[in-house]
Every structure is written in C-alpha cells, then in structure tokens.
Amino acid sequence: MDTMDAQVLNAALQWAAQGHRFATVTVARTWGSAPRPPGAWMVVRHDGQVVGSVSGGCIEDDLIHRVTHGEFNGTAPLALKYGVTTEEANRFNLPCGGTLELVLEPSTDLTALETLRSLTHSGALARRTVDLTAGTTRVEPGERADTLQWTGQVLTTVHGPRxxxxxxxxxxxxxxxxxxxxxxxxxxxxxxxxxxxxxxxxxxxxxxxxxxxxxxxxxxxxxxxxxxxxxxxxxxxxxxxxxxxxxxxxxxxxxxxxxxxxxxxxxxxxxxxxxxxxxxxxxxxxxxxxxxxxxxxxxxxxxxxxxxxxxxxxxxxxxxxxxxxxxxxxxxx
The missing domain is CATH 3.40.50.720 (NAD(P)-binding Rossmann-like Domain)
Structure with a gap:
C-alpha cells in the first residue's frame, strides 16, 4: 500500500476509534484530463477534517461542505459525478474534458477497513469491493493480476504492494x-x-x-x-x-x-x-x-x-x- 493510501486508512481507523463519523470517497473513473487517477481515495470527517485527495482541491471543498452540512446521512454508498458540464468544469477548476466519477460511502464498514489494514500490513494484496446495489463492502485477499474495476454499480479497488x-x-x-x-x-x-x-x-x-x-x-x-x-x-x-x-x-x-x-x-x-x-x-x-x-x-x-x-x-x-x-x-x- 502506498504512503497516501496508508495515511487514508490509518486516519479512518483512528477516527473510528475516537468515535468520529466520516465518509470515504474513491475515484471510480475519469474522462479526459483528471487531477487524480482511478483508485485515489480520501476520508472526510463530519467536522470537515480531510486526509487524502480525489482532485486538485476544489472538489474536496465541495465534498467537505456537503458532508459537514449533513447531505450524506444515509448508510448506502452512492455514485457522484463532477465536471459533466462546462459550467461544472469551470466551477471545480477541472481541465477541458475532465470528468470524475466518485463512489462515496457515508458509513464505512469498519470491519472491512480492519481487514484491509491487516492484509496490507502483512505485505499481502487486498481486494476491496463496494456494491452500491447491495449497499455492502467486502475485503478479501487479492492477486497480482487484479485491477481496478467499475461497472457503474460495483467498484473494486486493489490495495497493497502491487x-x-x-x-x-x-x-x-x-x-x-x-x-x-x-x-x-x-x-x-x-x-x-x-x-x-x-x-x-x-x-x-x-x-x-x-x-x-x-x-x-x-x-x-x-x-x-x-x-x-x-x-x-x-x-x-x-x-x-x-x-x-x-x-x-x-x-x-x-x-x-x-x-x-x-x-x-x-x-x-x-x-x-x-x-x-x-x-x-x-x-x-x-x-x-x-x-x-x-x-x-x-x-x-x-x-x-x-x-x-x-x-x-x-x-x-x-x-x-x-x-x-x-x-x-x-x-x-
């Protein structure tokens, strides 16, 4: 797991231990010139603290505003898109043609995060799957042939020393x-x-x-x-x-x-x-x-x-x- 991934994971688990609520956001897909690649992720605490990144900063600001104002109070993961229109691209300072599709988890599965940390700390690969339809997250041992996959409803990311x-x-x-x-x-x-x-x-x-x-x-x-x-x-x-x-x-x-x-x-x-x-x-x-x-x-x-x-x-x-x-x-x- 690279340094930024580890920082995001450690922050999430520390906040959970301290009783804080937070949302997890992952880049699922990009079109055109996007600031961060698919698989990049971040966590946003209910009071606005952030670790990680999904863009150059403007999208993070919007997500912080929406999380701190209680927009994502449910438990089911959902998909978000930024930069679909010219107005959005200008508003969020995205390059021409740049579009991000994100998966946001308002209530992250802590057992899955613990499993993710256990696997990656042992030097193993881990495969994390978020199913928007079922509203579930699972983490299991990964394989070196695994790659990021996004169907529009199911996001699979790979973590660990790829x-x-x-x-x-x-x-x-x-x-x-x-x-x-x-x-x-x-x-x-x-x-x-x-x-x-x-x-x-x-x-x-x-x-x-x-x-x-x-x-x-x-x-x-x-x-x-x-x-x-x-x-x-x-x-x-x-x-x-x-x-x-x-x-x-x-x-x-x-x-x-x-x-x-x-x-x-x-x-x-x-x-x-x-x-x-x-x-x-x-x-x-x-x-x-x-x-x-x-x-x-x-x-x-x-x-x-x-x-x-x-x-x-x-x-x-x-x-x-x-x-x-x-x-x-x-x-x-």
Whole structure:
C-alpha cells in the first residue's frame, strides 16, 4: 500500500476509534484530463477534517461542505459525478474534458477497513469491493493480476504492494533507493550474497532475500509489476541476475555503470548467455534520468525518476476522452 493510501486508512481507523463519523470517497473513473487517477481515495470527517485527495482541491471543498452540512446521512454508498458540464468544469477548476466519477460511502464498514489494514500490513494484496446495489463492502485477499474495476454499480479497488523493486546489491546507493522506493509504494526486496553486506543492512521497510541473485530473481517470479536493478558493479553477481531479469516480464530492468560499462555488459550477456537483441534492448543502463547526478542520493533520485517515468507510461489507466460540451453518461449529482 502506498504512503497516501496508508495515511487514508490509518486516519479512518483512528477516527473510528475516537468515535468520529466520516465518509470515504474513491475515484471510480475519469474522462479526459483528471487531477487524480482511478483508485485515489480520501476520508472526510463530519467536522470537515480531510486526509487524502480525489482532485486538485476544489472538489474536496465541495465534498467537505456537503458532508459537514449533513447531505450524506444515509448508510448506502452512492455514485457522484463532477465536471459533466462546462459550467461544472469551470466551477471545480477541472481541465477541458475532465470528468470524475466518485463512489462515496457515508458509513464505512469498519470491519472491512480492519481487514484491509491487516492484509496490507502483512505485505499481502487486498481486494476491496463496494456494491452500491447491495449497499455492502467486502475485503478479501487479492492477486497480482487484479485491477481496478467499475461497472457503474460495483467498484473494486486493489490495495497493497502491487509494485515490487528488487535491488541486487546492498550498496550505499541501495540505502537511499530503498526508503525512496518505499515512499513511492514499492515493496522493496534486497539481495546480496556477500555476508558483510547482509550483516550491516539495517534499512527499514525492506526485505532481505538470501541466495544468489539469479536464483532470487527466479524465486520471486517477476511480473509486469516488478522492477529489478543491479547495483553491485560485480559482473559475477549482476550479469546472472540480469540474464534472468531480461527474460522475465519485469517492466523495468536496469544496471548501474557508465555507458562504456553498459556496452561491455551487453556484449557479455550476448556472448555468454545468448540473450537476443530485443532482450538486451530492455536493459536500462546507465540507470536513471540524466540529471547530472554524482552522489548516492542524487543517483537514487535519478534512478527512481526513470523508474516512475517507465511505470507511468506502461501502467497508466486508460481514459475516455470527451469534449467540455459533451456530457458523460449519467446524471451529475
């Protein structure tokens, strides 16, 4: 679960323990240029306190006003739309064509939230389903193939560490990459067979995987939500891991090093491991966006910036384009 998701969930459970009433709001679908993606959520307390976000701020202001004035005093979840008309788009400062469809739960199921926290805190994926017709919410273990679904009556969202980052090498750079990646919502995995590195690894929110890097790559069964970065500078460790990573569905595979080192690395992978040209083309190296980084924290920023760029290009939610003057299906509430 990414940092913002966790903040929303923790606030909801804390408010419930303190006896506060609150509403939960989730972005179910967007059209055009929307400020927040489907799945983004927030909680609004009866006195106007807010944690999380579903837009750039104007929609939050409207929701706060409506919640604090008792508009949503029922218990059944309902759908809301913002930006259906040009007047609404201007009123709520939405971009041209931008429309949001939200699911609002006036009375959130606390048992479901507790289950959600239990699953995500254990490192598992959770699938949360809100059924507007039945007026129910359920949370159950999720699978990595699960995606956000919205039928107009049933909203299913996925929570937990959907993205994984495997770092090959417990280097100084890894010590900066790991906490930054955790803040970005990654489950951070670290592998380094060198005992001296294992003995000194004390970075929170990361999980150490023992064994040789190539075995670890195979063991985690990389999928399209997995990124793998080799940071040891040791071909005996990096090359074997990269061989398996480049043959996997991992959405990002990278290796630290200069352009010259990367060229030599590709030559080794081709000669000794018979990787094909299309597999070698998947290798990001030198890793990171060219921001002139020199120090370990700067390299970490560069690496994660490129990782974010690739992830957003590949995993972005499709939207249905509409002109400002073309209303979306349904009636605005």
């Amino acid at each position: 993205l994984r980052l495997l770092l090959i090498g417990a280097s100084q750079i890894s010590r900066y990459v790991a906490p930054m990646a955790h803040a970005l919502g990654y489950e951070v995995l670290v592998c380094d067979p060198r005992e001296e590195y294992y003995a000194s690894w004390d970075v929170p929110n990361s999980r150490w995987l023992p064994g040789m890097p190539d075995d670890v790559v195979l063991g985690i069964q990389p999928d399209v939500h997995t990124a793998i970065v080799a940071l040891t500078h040791d071909p005996k460790l990096d090359d074997l891991a990269l061989m398996e990573a480049l043959r996997s569905p991992a959405f990002y595979v990278g290796a630290l090093g200069s352009k010259a080192n990367n060229a030599r690395r590709k030559a080794r992978l081709k000669e000794h491991f018979e990787l094909q040209a299309d597999e070698l083309e998947r290798l990001h190296g030198p890793v990171g966006l060219p921001i002139g980084s020199r120090t370990p924290p700067e390299i970490a920023v560069s690496l994660l910036a490129e990782l974010t760029q690739v992830k957003n290009q590949l995993h972005q939610q499709p939207t249905v384009r509409s002109a400002c003057t073309t209303p979306a299906d349904g009636v605005s509430v």
